[in-house]
Structure formats: C-alpha cells, structure tokens
Amino acid sequence: MSIADNTTMSRHGGSPLQRASAFFGGPRGIVWARLSLIVLAAVVLELYARLLANPTFFPPLTEVAQSLFDTVLADAKIRTAVLNAIWQITIAYGLSIAVGLALGLAVGWTSFGRRSTFPIILLLYAIPQVVLLPLFVLVFGLGAGSKIAFGFSHGVFPILVNVVAGMRNVNQLYIRGAQSMGASRIDLFRHVIFPHMVPSFFAGLRLGMTMTLLGVILAELYVSTQGIGYYTKVFAETMDPAPLYAIIFLLAVIAITFNEIVRIAERRFTRWKA
Structure with missing residues (x-):
C-alpha cells in the first residue's frame, strides 16, 4: 500500500x-x-x-420489574426499610473504615506491634461472626444498634487486615530515608506509607463494604420484624419470588453504589500511578 x-x-x-x-x-x-x-x-x-424455569422459583425479569414498582416500592413500610438499611450500612461502614484504618496503622506501624497484636486480630477474624449474633442482640438490643454493630463487626476486619498488610509491604529504606531528611510522622504517612498501602487499603475497603452489607442484612434476617432482611425472609417463606428478586435487586444496587464510591475515591487517591 x-x-x-x-x-x-x-x-x-x-x-x-x-x-x-x-x-x-x-x-x-x-x-x-x-x-x-x-x-x-x-x-x-x-x-x-x-x-x-419453574415460575414458582424463577420468575421472568419483566415480572420482577413490575413487582419492584407495584409491590416493593409501592409499600411505604418496605421503602422505609430500604432507607433504614442504607443509613445503617453507611454508619457501620464509616465506623469500620475509621476504626480499621486507625487500628491498622497502630498495629502495622512497628514490627513489634505486628508480631504481638496481628496474630490475635487474625484469630478474632477467623471466628464466624454469625455465632456471635445473640451476644450483639443481648448487648445492643433488637433495634438499629445491633444491626449497625453487627455490620461493623463484619466490615472492620477486612479493612484492618489489609491496612496492616499494606504497611508491611512498605520498603523500610524509604521510611529511613524520609526520617533522615527530617520528615515528620504526618509527612512520613502522607508521602511514603500511604502511597504504598493504597492498593491494599482500597482492597480492604471493597471487602469491608461487602461484609458490612452482609452483616446488616444477616442481623435483620434474624432479629428484625420490619427491616429489608425481614421482608426478604417473608417473601421467601411465602413462595413469592417476584418481590423477593426485586428486593435482591435493590440490595445489589446499594452494593454497587457503595462500590462505585470506593472506586471513585481510589481513582482520586491513585492519580499518581497513571
């Protein structure tokens, strides 16, 4: 040519x-x-x-969409349950981020902290949280407190573990070099530690978000009589699959929304990688 x-x-x-x-x-x-x-x-x-498919178990998506507007969103109680679930997940997730990041930095800052404390954290992380649900109910009651606390208990550990792992991967030569040039602890964290732990931190945020949502919904399934988890159980037990799948769709939308917020924040804090 x-x-x-x-x-x-x-x-x-x-x-x-x-x-x-x-x-x-x-x-x-x-x-x-x-x-x-x-x-x-x-x-x-x-x-x-x-x-x-058997329509008793798997309805067409058009019926699910119709049920979403005619049954789920048209019911004021279900709308209130959805809004309550959103703010409970938001509070539990925010607490998970704050506590997970703070404890992760405290534990991962020194090798002594990692060796002495991190095995205990991993031991607690290995305990299935669902077996502790009765304890949360006894301490926080049947209201929103137990749901938020149970969601927090699910979300904090992935963030904490990933923060410690990210700090563990920071090259000590960079830290010593910054300290030798007079960097303060804030400068050290901002310019050396945080950029190196960003991938692990945001991986923990994604896992923590999913686990927080799971914890709140599990608490509503077992201890609530008006939450979105409760309505999920009701529609499942009454063999009414269309509104059940509609609620599942709403939960998926909530999870995707939180995930997109994390993705936007990750892009904002990792512009230097481009």
Whole structure:
C-alpha cells in the first residue's frame, strides 16, 4: 500500500475494522460493551424464565420489574426499610473504615506491634461472626444498634487486615530515608506509607463494604420484624419470588453504589500511578 493510500485511509478514519477497533478500545466503546453484556444477560434470563424455569422459583425479569414498582416500592413500610438499611450500612461502614484504618496503622506501624497484636486480630477474624449474633442482640438490643454493630463487626476486619498488610509491604529504606531528611510522622504517612498501602487499603475497603452489607442484612434476617432482611425472609417463606428478586435487586444496587464510591475515591487517591 502506497503512502497516498495510507494518507487517504487516515483522513477517512481507516478501514471499518480499524474504526471498530478504535471505537471499542475507547471509553465510549467500553461503556457500550458493558451495556451490551447487561442487555444480553437480561434477555437470556428472560427467555430462560419463560421457556425452561419453574415460575414458582424463577420468575421472568419483566415480572420482577413490575413487582419492584407495584409491590416493593409501592409499600411505604418496605421503602422505609430500604432507607433504614442504607443509613445503617453507611454508619457501620464509616465506623469500620475509621476504626480499621486507625487500628491498622497502630498495629502495622512497628514490627513489634505486628508480631504481638496481628496474630490475635487474625484469630478474632477467623471466628464466624454469625455465632456471635445473640451476644450483639443481648448487648445492643433488637433495634438499629445491633444491626449497625453487627455490620461493623463484619466490615472492620477486612479493612484492618489489609491496612496492616499494606504497611508491611512498605520498603523500610524509604521510611529511613524520609526520617533522615527530617520528615515528620504526618509527612512520613502522607508521602511514603500511604502511597504504598493504597492498593491494599482500597482492597480492604471493597471487602469491608461487602461484609458490612452482609452483616446488616444477616442481623435483620434474624432479629428484625420490619427491616429489608425481614421482608426478604417473608417473601421467601411465602413462595413469592417476584418481590423477593426485586428486593435482591435493590440490595445489589446499594452494593454497587457503595462500590462505585470506593472506586471513585481510589481513582482520586491513585492519580499518581497513571
């Protein structure tokens, strides 16, 4: 191919294959690819529900969508339960971040702290939290306090463990070099430790968010008579799958929203990696 042909192709955007490759390699192409996958999955699930599945257990997505607006969101009690779940998850997750980060820094700051304290933290992390639910109910009661505390107990450990692991990976030569140049503890954390522990920290935030939501919903399943977990149990026991899947969809939306907030924060604090 001559230089003139190449110039003409570049002027008109190249061949169709090249234009398609450039489009799907860009931001808009990625968005369209994601939307296409979501639409394809929805169509497959709709066809599977209508042609193969038992409607008692797996209703069509159109029925789930209708139930979302006609049954779930139309019920004031369920709307209130959803809003309560959101603020309970928010409080529990915020406490998990604050306590997990503070304890992680305190434990991981020195090798003595890691050797003396970290094994105890791992031991506590290994205990299935659900077996402690009656204890949370006895201490915090049947209200929002037990749900927030139980969500906190699920979310704090992944953050704490990942913060300690991230600080453990910081090269000590960088710390000593910064200290030799007169860096304060704040400067040391801001310019040396935090940039190196960011990947582990945000990995812990993602895990902590998922576990916090799980803890709050588990508490509502067992100790609540009006939370979103309670309504999930009611619809499951009454064999009413459409509103059950609608509530599951709402929980997925809540989890995705929190995950997107974490992703935006991660992008903000890792711009230096670009």
